[in-house]
Amino acid sequence: MLRLTKLDAAERHLSTAIRLFFHGGDAVSAHTLGFAAHEVLRRLMEHRGLGESMVKNSKLVPPAQMPRFCAILNSPANFFKHAERDPAAVLDFNPEDTVIWLLDAAWMHWRLANEFSSASEVLFIWFLAEDARQVAPEHFPDVFRKHNAIVCRLRELPTASERKQASLCLLRAADGAR
Numbered sequence: 457m458l459r460l461t462k463l464d465a466a467e468r469h470l471s472t473a474i475r476l477f478f479h480g481g482d483a484v485s486a487h488t489l490g491f492a493a494h495e496v497l498r499r500l501m502e503h504r505g506l507g508e509s510m511v512k513n514s515k516l517v518p519p520a521q522m523p524r525f526c527a528i529l530n531s532p533a534n535f536f537k538h539a540e541r542d543p544a545a546v547l548d549f550n551p552e553d554t555v556i557w558l559l560d561a562a563w564m565h566w567r568l569a570n571e572f573s574s575a576s577e578v579l580f581i582w583f584l585a586e587d588a589r590q591v592a593p594e595h596f597p598d599v600f601r602k603h604n605a606i607v608c609r610l611r612e613l614p615t616a617s618e619r620k621q622a623s624l625c626l627l628r629a630a631d632g633a634r
Contacts, residue, residue: 469493483551574630585610
């Protein structure tokens, strides 16, 4: 028998989703697990008064548009989980959208646990390297400070595929170190 807290369960969902993402595993499963982790972590953040999801409470979205914004963001996860209202529906799903949930969930997990899981840390390293044009080091100072050399080396790799493969190697090394 396993004795788990909500935080433990969310971390397991999140770590598995991140591994699926880096391994090129099933995109629907990665999205569903990532979204499930996100929802639990978001509720824990609210319950503990630690703030809100950066995605679901984005200051970039006008308040009047937030319900529609969230409905669009939630639609793939709801499609994957439910069939009572639309059993014959078809979804055009972009697996790359999963990264939004994974990053936000990893950030919330860090806020709740006061540490990164190995999978979350590798995800942030990859993201800092992958989206260097959009993410400044000050957005994630602890990760960047600790892993600056790795981020810089990943940024030198010429393709997104190579950066993702190198991140998978980092994840495997982190798993081996546990």
